[in-house]
Amino acid sequence: MANRALNFNAGPAALPLEVLQQAQEQFVDYHSAGMSIMEMSHRSAAFEQVNNETQALLRKLYGIPDSYYVLFLQGGASTQFSMVPMNLLQAGKPAAYVMTGSWASKALKEAKLIGETTIAASSESDKYNRIPDLSSIVVPENASYLHITSNETIEGTQFADYPNVPDNVPLVADMSSDILSRAVDINKFGLIYAGAQKNLGPSGVTIVIVRKDLVSDSLKHVPTMLRYDTHAATDSLYNTPPSFSVYMVNLTLKWIESKGGVEALEQYNRDKTKLIYDAIDLSGGFYRGFAQEGSRSAMNITFRLQTEELEKQFAKESEQQGFVGLKGHRSVGGLRASTYNAVPHENCKTLAEFMQDFQRRNG
Structure with a gap:
């Protein structure tokens, strides 16, 4: 299409033209249902099929084992800055953060509201123009988790490899801006989260990949909507999901598959x-x-x-x-x-x- 912008936006960002055209074709009438996917009940068989297929596609393309939940949530990565410590930060066990730039700083700021934190490494003295050497990352043995931002959108830095953590310390990664852009060994991580609006679809849905043993049903002090177990138990359908965004992620994942x-x-x-x-x-x-x-x-x-x-x-x-x-x-x-x-x-x-x-x- 001649009139398409040369789109280098940081997010929301470019979507594949083929995906947009397919969505356009199905926009008014989804698979002869006489209505758009946006108008359907999220309890309908048609949407449930989209929800399940999207999860299965993500598992297949990213190599996500059965020992992990795949959740489709709302609130963007910014809500995960709070949800991660609400669900994983334990008393007397600090959450460790690697400070790599603007987004890592925001994640740490939210965690400080929830409990004890510590900085495992930082490149602030270099204006965040680099990722700290992996050998410089100090993770306390009793840390609740180690949090990294795999790619800093604003500074333009990215982890080439991921830090090793003690066996009992989960590695948590904000992958909002590089999820599915390269192969990753999911088993290295306890939890991965990402807003969809850079590599996976439009804004509105947030992907969370979380190891099942980290999801607790005993967090009665955490509000229902902010607990991972709420969404894990209901296949991300506890409340009305961002159905159109999930559908768009579905089409984008099929496009990724078609590209090899x-x-x-x-x-x-x-x-x-x-x-x-x-x-x-x-x-x-x-x-x-x-x-x-x-x-x-x-x-x-x-x-x-x-x-x-x-x-x-x-x-x-x-x-x-x-x-x-x-x-x-x-x-x-x-x-x-x-x-x-x-x-x-x-x-x-x-x-x-x-x-x-x-x-x-x-x-």
Whole structure:
């Protein structure tokens, strides 16, 4: 489609065109039901089938064992910042957090409201332009869990590998911005959570993958809606779910499967982000990557130019050329290209060419 924007938004973000077109076809009349999926009861057989199939697809594509629940919740990752400590933080056993940037900071802030916390490692002294060395992460033996943010959307950093934790300490990861963008050994984690609006679908649904032994039904002091056992016991249908968002995740997972699964997407993502990183690295200093090389994200590419004036000019000219979402987050400044699963290779190629042309004209 000629009029599609070159969408590099950080989230909500680009969705696969094929998925949007399929949703459009079924929007008014879902499988000859005479109504949209949005109009159906979440107790209906049709929606229950979508709910179950989406969970099964996610298990298959991500290699999620039967020893984990897959939950579809609401409230975004920001609600998980509270739900995780509400459900997992035990008295006298601090929750350990690796401080990698804006989202890790928000997660820690919420956990502090619930109970005792400790910082296991931090890259704040480097303005969060890197992921702390795994060897520097100190996890207390009695920690309730270790929390990481696998990819920092704002700073553009990503864990290349995951920390090892003592056997009795669950590893918890906020994977909002890189879930299903690369293969992951689920068994390393006690709990993974992610807002869907970057790699899995539209905003509205939050994916939680939690090891069954971590889900307790004895947390009577925690409000019903904020307990994992409530949703595990009801297949995420305790209350009205974000049904349209779950349906869109279903279509997106089928699209991922059609592309060869997570491993194929991982290579695709590497290839397309390399185009943009090469434009930065081969610019002779005209562009400067914000993240240190070993910590660079394959999802969010953050970079600066010599002056803020030049950055404003870049943002303005890129908008005129049909690019969307290239301004950096207000807390960091600069520029940012978010290259999630659904961002096409050709869009990244077009951006790299624009960057080279901008350099020729302004270098």
